[in-house]
Amino acid sequence: MEVDYIVVGQGIAGTVLTDHLMKEGFSVLVYDDQSYSNSSRVAGGLYNPITGRKMVKTWLADELFPYLLTYYKGLELRLSTRFLVDTPIYRPFVSIEEQNEWMGKSSDPAFQPFIRQVFGSSQFGEHIYDEFGGLQLDQSGYLNTKGMIVAFREYLLTKNALVEQSFDAESLELTEEGTRYKGVLASKVIFCDGPLLSSNKYFSWLPLSPVKGELLFIRVSEDFEAIYNRGVFIIPIGGGICKAGATYDHFNLDQKTTERARKQLIEKLDGLIKIPYEVVDQVAGIRPATKDRRPFVGIHPKYSQLGVFGGLGTKGVSLAPFFAKQFVEHLTKSEELKMEANIQRFFSLY
Numbered sequence: 178m179e180v181d182y183i184v185v186g187q188g189i190a191g192t193v194l195t196d197h198l199m200k201e202g203f204s205v206l207v208y209d210d211q212s213y214s215n216s217s218r219v220a221g222g223l224y225n226p227i228t229g230r231k232m233v234k235t236w237l238a239d240e241l242f243p244y245l246l247t248y249y250k251g252l253e254l255r256l257s258t259r260f261l262v263d264t265p266i267y268r269p270f271v272s273i274e275e276q277n278e279w280m281g282k283s284s285d286p287a288f289q290p291f292i293r294q295v296f297g298s299s300q301f302g303e304h305i306y307d308e309f310g311g312l313q314l315d316q317s318g319y320l321n322t323k324g325m326i327v328a329f330r331e332y333l334l335t336k337n338a339l340v341e342q343s344f345d346a347e348s349l350e351l352t353e354e355g356t357r358y359k360g361v362l363a364s365k366v367i368f369c370d371g372p373l374l375s376s377n378k379y380f381s382w383l384p385l386s387p388v389k390g391e392l393l394f395i396r397v398s399e400d401f402e403a404i405y406n407r408g409v410f411i412i413p414i415g416g417g418i419c420k421a422g423a424t425y426d427h428f429n430l431d432q433k434t435t436e437r438a439r440k441q442l443i444e445k446l447d448g449l450i451k452i453p454y455e456v457v458d459q460v461a462g463i464r465p466a467t468k469d470r471r472p473f474v475g476i477h478p479k480y481s482q483l484g485v486f487g488g489l490g491t492k493g494v495s496l497a498p499f500f501a502k503q504f505v506e507h508l509t510k511s512e513e514l515k516m517e518a519n520i521q522r523f524f525s526l527y
Protein backbone atom coordinates (compact mmCIF):
# COMPACT_ATOMS: atom_id res chain seq x y z
CA MET A 178 0.00 0.00 0.00
CA GLU A 179 1.23 3.50 -0.82
CA VAL A 180 -0.13 6.76 0.67
CA ASP A 181 0.95 10.38 0.76
CA TYR A 182 0.71 10.68 4.55
CA ILE A 183 0.50 8.52 7.63
CA VAL A 184 -1.12 10.42 10.52
CA VAL A 185 -0.57 9.02 14.02
CA GLY A 186 -3.50 9.78 16.36
CA GLN A 187 -7.11 10.71 15.75
CA GLY A 188 -7.90 13.18 18.49
CA ILE A 189 -8.90 16.74 17.56
CA ALA A 190 -5.45 17.36 16.02
CA GLY A 191 -5.33 14.18 13.89
CA THR A 192 -8.95 14.54 12.79
CA VAL A 193 -8.68 18.17 11.68
CA LEU A 194 -5.27 17.75 10.04
CA THR A 195 -6.28 14.58 8.18
CA ASP A 196 -9.40 16.32 6.92
CA HIS A 197 -7.38 19.28 5.63
CA LEU A 198 -4.95 16.91 3.87
CA MET A 199 -7.78 14.91 2.31
CA LYS A 200 -9.52 18.08 1.15
CA GLU A 201 -6.33 18.88 -0.80
CA GLY A 202 -6.57 15.50 -2.50
CA PHE A 203 -3.88 13.64 -0.53
CA SER A 204 -4.24 10.01 0.47
CA VAL A 205 -3.90 9.51 4.23
CA LEU A 206 -3.72 6.45 6.47
CA VAL A 207 -4.50 7.16 10.12
CA TYR A 208 -3.28 4.97 13.00
CA ASP A 209 -5.15 5.46 16.25
CA ASP A 210 -5.16 3.45 19.44
CA GLN A 211 -7.72 5.16 21.64
CA SER A 212 -6.44 3.52 24.81
CA TYR A 213 -3.47 5.91 25.01
CA SER A 214 -5.24 9.24 25.46
CA ASN A 215 -8.83 10.34 25.69
CA SER A 216 -8.24 14.09 26.01
CA SER A 217 -10.18 14.98 22.88
CA ARG A 218 -13.06 12.70 23.72
CA VAL A 219 -13.56 14.07 27.25
CA ALA A 220 -12.91 17.76 26.47
CA GLY A 221 -15.47 20.40 27.36
CA GLY A 222 -15.12 21.53 23.76
CA LEU A 223 -15.53 25.25 24.44
CA TYR A 224 -14.29 27.84 22.00
CA ASN A 225 -14.08 31.08 23.86
CA PRO A 226 -12.48 34.28 22.53
CA ILE A 227 -12.19 36.00 25.93
CA THR A 228 -10.63 33.81 28.58
CA GLY A 229 -8.98 33.59 31.96
CA ARG A 230 -9.55 35.25 35.29
CA LYS A 231 -8.52 38.59 33.80
CA MET A 232 -10.80 38.10 30.79
CA VAL A 233 -8.31 38.86 28.05
CA LYS A 234 -8.70 38.33 24.33
CA THR A 235 -7.22 34.96 23.50
CA TRP A 236 -4.08 34.69 21.32
CA LEU A 237 -4.86 35.18 17.59
CA ALA A 238 -8.62 35.35 18.26
CA ASP A 239 -9.20 37.55 15.17
CA GLU A 240 -7.70 34.89 12.90
CA LEU A 241 -8.73 31.69 14.71
CA PHE A 242 -12.40 32.31 15.39
CA PRO A 243 -13.84 33.29 12.00
CA TYR A 244 -12.04 30.32 10.42
CA LEU A 245 -13.04 27.75 13.03
CA LEU A 246 -16.73 28.54 12.57
CA THR A 247 -16.56 28.22 8.79
CA TYR A 248 -14.43 25.11 9.04
CA TYR A 249 -16.49 23.08 11.55
CA LYS A 250 -19.75 24.04 9.81
CA GLY A 251 -18.29 22.75 6.53
CA LEU A 252 -17.15 19.51 8.17
CA GLU A 253 -20.63 19.01 9.64
CA LEU A 254 -22.09 19.27 6.15
CA ARG A 255 -19.56 16.87 4.65
CA LEU A 256 -20.12 14.30 7.42
CA SER A 257 -23.90 14.93 7.63
CA THR A 258 -23.60 15.19 11.42
CA ARG A 259 -24.16 18.08 13.83
CA PHE A 260 -21.45 18.72 16.43
CA LEU A 261 -20.95 22.50 16.53
CA VAL A 262 -23.16 24.28 19.06
CA ASP A 263 -22.88 27.98 18.32
CA THR A 264 -24.31 29.28 21.64
CA PRO A 265 -23.14 32.46 23.36
CA ILE A 266 -21.12 32.03 26.54
CA TYR A 267 -22.35 34.18 29.44
CA ARG A 268 -19.80 35.40 32.02
CA PRO A 269 -21.39 36.98 35.08
CA PHE A 270 -19.54 40.02 36.48
CA VAL A 271 -18.25 39.82 40.02
CA SER A 272 -18.36 43.56 40.78
CA ILE A 273 -19.62 46.95 39.62
CA GLU A 274 -16.04 47.81 38.64
CA GLU A 275 -15.89 44.86 36.29
CA GLN A 276 -19.27 45.79 34.87
CA ASN A 277 -18.06 49.37 34.21
CA GLU A 278 -14.86 48.12 32.63
CA TRP A 279 -16.80 46.01 30.13
CA MET A 280 -19.31 48.77 29.40
CA GLY A 281 -16.25 50.74 28.25
CA LYS A 282 -14.62 47.88 26.39
CA SER A 283 -17.80 47.14 24.44
CA SER A 284 -17.07 50.09 22.13
CA ASP A 285 -13.43 49.04 21.62
CA PRO A 286 -13.04 47.77 18.00
CA ALA A 287 -10.65 45.07 19.25
CA PHE A 288 -13.37 43.52 21.43
CA GLN A 289 -16.51 44.37 19.45
CA PRO A 290 -16.53 41.27 17.21
CA PHE A 291 -16.56 39.05 20.30
CA ILE A 292 -19.18 40.86 22.39
CA ARG A 293 -22.84 40.19 21.74
CA GLN A 294 -24.15 42.21 24.69
CA VAL A 295 -23.05 43.68 28.02
CA PHE A 296 -25.73 43.42 30.71
CA GLY A 297 -25.78 45.83 33.67
CA SER A 298 -28.32 43.77 35.60
CA SER A 299 -29.08 40.12 36.29
CA GLN A 300 -30.19 38.14 33.21
CA PHE A 301 -30.14 34.55 34.35
CA GLY A 302 -30.87 35.04 38.05
CA GLU A 303 -33.18 32.03 38.10
CA HIS A 304 -30.18 29.75 37.38
CA ILE A 305 -26.98 31.48 38.50
CA TYR A 306 -25.60 34.24 40.72
CA ASP A 307 -25.27 37.24 38.38
CA GLU A 308 -26.44 40.23 40.40
CA PHE A 309 -23.98 42.56 38.59
CA GLY A 310 -25.09 41.44 35.13
CA GLY A 311 -22.60 39.87 32.76
CA LEU A 312 -20.90 39.64 29.43
CA GLN A 313 -22.50 37.68 26.62
CA LEU A 314 -19.86 36.63 24.12
CA ASP A 315 -20.11 36.27 20.37
CA GLN A 316 -18.25 33.75 18.17
CA SER A 317 -18.36 31.40 21.16
CA GLY A 318 -19.91 28.03 21.91
CA TYR A 319 -18.81 24.43 22.08
CA LEU A 320 -17.91 21.57 19.84
CA ASN A 321 -19.16 18.10 20.68
CA THR A 322 -15.63 16.77 20.22
CA LYS A 323 -16.55 13.13 20.77
CA GLY A 324 -19.35 13.44 18.21
CA MET A 325 -16.94 14.89 15.63
CA ILE A 326 -14.29 12.24 16.27
CA VAL A 327 -16.76 9.36 16.05
CA ALA A 328 -18.29 10.73 12.82
CA PHE A 329 -14.86 11.26 11.23
CA ARG A 330 -13.78 7.79 12.37
CA GLU A 331 -16.74 6.25 10.56
CA TYR A 332 -15.87 8.28 7.46
CA LEU A 333 -12.24 7.08 7.58
CA LEU A 334 -13.41 3.47 7.92
CA THR A 335 -15.54 3.79 4.78
CA LYS A 336 -12.39 4.97 2.95
CA ASN A 337 -10.21 2.18 4.41
CA ALA A 338 -8.11 5.00 5.84
CA LEU A 339 -8.04 4.00 9.52
CA VAL A 340 -5.99 1.37 11.33
CA GLU A 341 -7.25 0.98 14.89
CA GLN A 342 -3.87 -0.03 16.25
CA SER A 343 -0.90 1.43 18.04
CA PHE A 344 1.76 2.93 15.77
CA ASP A 345 5.17 1.64 16.84
CA ALA A 346 7.91 4.10 15.85
CA GLU A 347 10.51 1.31 16.28
CA SER A 348 9.07 -0.37 13.16
CA LEU A 349 9.27 2.81 11.08
CA GLU A 350 11.98 2.92 8.43
CA LEU A 351 13.13 6.21 6.97
CA THR A 352 14.07 5.88 3.29
CA GLU A 353 15.32 8.28 0.61
CA GLU A 354 11.85 8.52 -0.92
CA GLY A 355 9.97 8.77 2.36
CA THR A 356 9.03 6.15 4.93
CA ARG A 357 8.09 2.49 5.16
CA TYR A 358 5.93 1.18 7.99
CA LYS A 359 4.98 -2.52 8.05
CA GLY A 360 4.48 -2.67 4.28
CA VAL A 361 2.94 0.81 3.94
CA LEU A 362 4.94 3.36 1.96
CA ALA A 363 4.27 7.00 2.86
CA SER A 364 6.01 10.23 1.86
CA LYS A 365 5.62 11.60 5.37
CA VAL A 366 4.49 10.58 8.84
CA ILE A 367 2.83 13.29 10.93
CA PHE A 368 2.52 12.71 14.66
CA CYS A 369 -0.72 13.97 16.24
CA ASP A 370 -0.23 11.85 19.32
CA GLY A 371 -1.29 14.40 21.96
CA PRO A 372 0.37 13.96 25.36
CA LEU A 373 2.13 10.81 24.09
CA LEU A 374 4.55 13.16 22.32
CA SER A 375 6.60 13.21 25.52
CA SER A 376 7.63 9.57 24.87
CA ASN A 377 7.77 9.90 21.06
CA LYS A 378 11.04 8.51 19.67
CA TYR A 379 11.52 11.47 17.31
CA PHE A 380 9.89 14.42 19.07
CA SER A 381 10.30 13.90 22.83
CA TRP A 382 12.80 16.80 22.89
CA LEU A 383 9.96 19.27 22.41
CA PRO A 384 9.07 20.89 25.77
CA LEU A 385 5.64 19.48 26.50
CA SER A 386 4.08 20.31 29.87
CA PRO A 387 1.00 18.05 30.15
CA VAL A 388 -1.86 19.09 32.41
CA LYS A 389 -4.50 16.73 33.72
CA GLY A 390 -8.10 17.91 33.55
CA GLU A 391 -11.29 16.50 35.02
CA LEU A 392 -14.91 17.39 34.48
CA LEU A 393 -18.27 16.38 35.89
CA PHE A 394 -21.53 15.52 34.21
CA ILE A 395 -24.37 16.93 36.28
CA ARG A 396 -28.12 16.55 36.05
CA VAL A 397 -29.82 19.89 36.69
CA SER A 398 -33.35 20.25 38.02
CA GLU A 399 -34.23 22.73 35.27
CA ASP A 400 -32.97 22.72 31.68
CA PHE A 401 -31.39 25.88 30.23
CA GLU A 402 -29.64 26.89 27.00
CA ALA A 403 -26.87 29.36 27.82
CA ILE A 404 -23.32 28.31 28.61
CA TYR A 405 -22.27 29.83 31.95
CA ASN A 406 -18.62 30.42 32.68
CA ARG A 407 -17.06 31.93 35.76
CA GLY A 408 -14.28 29.93 37.42
CA VAL A 409 -16.03 26.82 36.11
CA PHE A 410 -17.92 26.24 32.86
CA ILE A 411 -21.42 24.73 32.70
CA ILE A 412 -22.39 23.49 29.24
CA PRO A 413 -25.96 22.19 28.74
CA ILE A 414 -25.70 19.17 26.43
CA GLY A 415 -29.40 18.25 26.41
CA GLY A 416 -31.79 16.10 28.42
CA GLY A 417 -31.11 18.10 31.58
CA ILE A 418 -27.44 17.08 31.58
CA CYS A 419 -24.54 19.58 31.71
CA LYS A 420 -20.77 19.25 31.51
CA ALA A 421 -19.05 21.17 34.31
CA GLY A 422 -15.32 21.73 34.43
CA ALA A 423 -12.50 21.76 34.41
CA THR A 424 -9.59 21.22 36.81
CA TYR A 425 -5.86 21.72 36.18
CA ASP A 426 -3.28 19.40 37.70
CA HIS A 427 0.37 19.51 36.59
CA PHE A 428 1.58 16.70 38.85
CA ASN A 429 -0.80 13.74 38.84
CA LEU A 430 -0.74 12.74 35.18
CA ASP A 431 -2.77 9.53 35.07
CA GLN A 432 -6.20 9.38 33.45
CA LYS A 433 -8.08 8.35 36.61
CA THR A 434 -10.77 10.54 38.14
CA THR A 435 -10.15 11.84 41.67
CA GLU A 436 -12.22 12.79 44.71
CA ARG A 437 -10.14 15.97 45.02
CA ALA A 438 -11.17 17.23 41.57
CA ARG A 439 -14.80 16.34 42.25
CA LYS A 440 -14.78 18.41 45.47
CA GLN A 441 -13.01 21.30 43.75
CA LEU A 442 -15.57 21.41 40.95
CA ILE A 443 -18.55 21.11 43.31
CA GLU A 444 -17.20 24.01 45.36
CA LYS A 445 -16.88 26.19 42.23
CA LEU A 446 -20.28 25.10 40.94
CA ASP A 447 -21.93 26.03 44.23
CA GLY A 448 -20.50 29.54 43.85
CA LEU A 449 -22.03 29.93 40.39
CA ILE A 450 -25.22 27.91 40.04
CA LYS A 451 -28.37 28.33 42.16
CA ILE A 452 -30.52 25.43 41.01
CA PRO A 453 -30.22 21.95 42.51
CA TYR A 454 -28.05 19.45 40.64
CA GLU A 455 -26.71 15.95 41.04
CA VAL A 456 -23.35 14.60 39.83
CA VAL A 457 -23.93 11.68 37.46
CA ASP A 458 -20.46 11.06 36.04
CA GLN A 459 -16.84 12.23 36.09
CA VAL A 460 -14.10 11.99 33.43
CA ALA A 461 -10.39 12.78 33.22
CA GLY A 462 -7.85 13.36 30.47
CA ILE A 463 -4.38 14.80 29.88
CA ARG A 464 -4.07 18.05 27.93
CA PRO A 465 -1.01 18.20 25.67
CA ALA A 466 0.05 21.64 26.90
CA THR A 467 3.43 23.18 26.12
CA LYS A 468 5.89 25.19 28.22
CA ASP A 469 5.32 28.39 26.19
CA ARG A 470 1.57 27.70 25.68
CA ARG A 471 1.91 27.68 21.90
CA PRO A 472 1.31 24.70 19.58
CA PHE A 473 3.96 22.46 18.06
CA VAL A 474 3.70 22.54 14.26
CA GLY A 475 6.36 21.62 11.73
CA ILE A 476 8.89 19.26 10.26
CA HIS A 477 11.65 17.45 12.15
CA PRO A 478 15.04 19.27 12.09
CA LYS A 479 16.88 16.19 10.76
CA TYR A 480 14.26 13.94 9.13
CA SER A 481 12.22 15.82 6.54
CA GLN A 482 9.89 12.78 6.29
CA LEU A 483 8.55 13.41 9.82
CA GLY A 484 6.25 16.11 11.11
CA VAL A 485 4.35 17.02 14.25
CA PHE A 486 1.01 18.68 14.84
CA GLY A 487 0.21 19.00 18.53
CA GLY A 488 0.77 20.84 21.76
CA LEU A 489 -2.78 22.18 21.54
CA GLY A 490 -3.04 22.44 25.34
CA THR A 491 -6.31 23.84 26.69
CA LYS A 492 -7.53 25.14 23.34
CA GLY A 493 -7.55 22.27 20.88
CA VAL A 494 -10.94 23.22 19.43
CA SER A 495 -9.96 26.76 18.45
CA LEU A 496 -6.29 26.17 17.51
CA ALA A 497 -6.61 23.03 15.39
CA PRO A 498 -8.45 24.38 12.29
CA PHE A 499 -6.28 27.46 11.72
CA PHE A 500 -2.98 25.65 12.27
CA ALA A 501 -4.01 22.58 10.25
CA LYS A 502 -4.71 24.93 7.33
CA GLN A 503 -1.36 26.66 7.82
CA PHE A 504 0.51 23.36 8.09
CA VAL A 505 -1.02 21.99 4.90
CA GLU A 506 -0.18 25.23 3.05
CA HIS A 507 3.36 24.90 4.40
CA LEU A 508 3.62 21.28 3.22
CA THR A 509 2.16 21.94 -0.21
CA LYS A 510 3.16 25.51 -1.07
CA SER A 511 6.07 26.10 1.33
CA GLU A 512 4.09 28.92 2.94
CA GLU A 513 5.67 30.20 6.16
CA LEU A 514 4.31 28.87 9.45
CA LYS A 515 3.73 31.33 12.25
CA MET A 516 6.99 31.38 14.18
CA GLU A 517 5.23 31.21 17.59
CA ALA A 518 3.83 27.80 16.60
CA ASN A 519 6.67 26.54 14.38
CA ILE A 520 8.80 23.92 16.17
CA GLN A 521 11.85 25.67 14.70
CA ARG A 522 11.73 27.84 17.83
CA PHE A 523 13.00 24.82 19.78
CA PHE A 524 15.58 23.45 17.33
CA SER A 525 18.32 24.38 19.80
CA LEU A 526 16.90 21.70 22.14
CA TYR A 527 17.33 18.93 19.58
Ligand SMILES: Cc1cc2nc3c(=O)[nH]c(=O)nc-3n(C[C@H](O)[C@H](O)[C@H](O)COP(=O)(O)OP(=O)(O)OC[C@H]3O[C@@H](n4cnc5c(N)ncnc54)[C@H](O)[C@@H]3O)c2cc1C
Pocket residue numbers: 185186187188189190191208209210211212213214215216217218219220221222223224342343344345369370371372373389390391392422423424460461462463464465486487488489490491492493494495
Ligand atom coordinates in the same frame (compact mmCIF):
# COMPACT_ATOMS: atom_id res chain seq x y z
C1 LIG B 1 -11.08 17.79 31.07
C2 LIG B 1 -10.65 18.50 29.83
C3 LIG B 1 -11.40 19.56 29.36
C4 LIG B 1 -11.01 20.23 28.20
N1 LIG B 1 -11.80 21.24 27.73
C5 LIG B 1 -11.48 21.86 26.58
C6 LIG B 1 -12.31 22.87 26.05
O1 LIG B 1 -13.35 23.21 26.62
N2 LIG B 1 -11.94 23.46 24.85
C7 LIG B 1 -10.80 23.08 24.19
O2 LIG B 1 -10.52 23.64 23.12
N3 LIG B 1 -9.98 22.13 24.69
C8 LIG B 1 -10.29 21.51 25.86
N4 LIG B 1 -9.46 20.55 26.36
C9 LIG B 1 -8.19 20.31 25.69
C10 LIG B 1 -8.35 19.43 24.47
O3 LIG B 1 -8.94 18.25 24.89
C11 LIG B 1 -6.97 19.20 23.82
O4 LIG B 1 -6.44 20.41 23.36
C12 LIG B 1 -7.09 18.23 22.63
O5 LIG B 1 -7.85 17.12 22.98
C13 LIG B 1 -5.74 17.77 22.13
O6 LIG B 1 -5.99 16.94 21.03
P1 LIG B 1 -4.89 16.00 20.39
O7 LIG B 1 -5.51 15.40 19.20
O8 LIG B 1 -3.62 16.77 20.22
O9 LIG B 1 -4.56 14.91 21.50
P2 LIG B 1 -5.39 13.63 22.01
O10 LIG B 1 -6.79 13.96 22.24
O11 LIG B 1 -4.62 13.12 23.17
O12 LIG B 1 -5.32 12.61 20.80
C14 LIG B 1 -4.20 11.83 20.51
C15 LIG B 1 -4.68 10.52 19.92
O13 LIG B 1 -3.54 9.79 19.47
C16 LIG B 1 -3.60 8.47 19.99
N5 LIG B 1 -2.21 7.97 20.03
C17 LIG B 1 -1.16 8.47 20.71
N6 LIG B 1 -0.05 7.77 20.45
C18 LIG B 1 -0.39 6.80 19.56
C19 LIG B 1 0.31 5.75 18.91
N7 LIG B 1 1.63 5.54 19.08
N8 LIG B 1 -0.37 4.95 18.07
C20 LIG B 1 -1.72 5.12 17.84
N9 LIG B 1 -2.43 6.08 18.45
C21 LIG B 1 -1.77 6.93 19.29
C22 LIG B 1 -4.28 8.65 21.35
O14 LIG B 1 -4.80 7.47 21.91
C23 LIG B 1 -5.38 9.64 20.96
O15 LIG B 1 -6.47 8.98 20.38
C24 LIG B 1 -9.82 19.85 27.52
C25 LIG B 1 -9.09 18.76 27.98
C26 LIG B 1 -9.49 18.09 29.13
C27 LIG B 1 -8.69 16.91 29.59
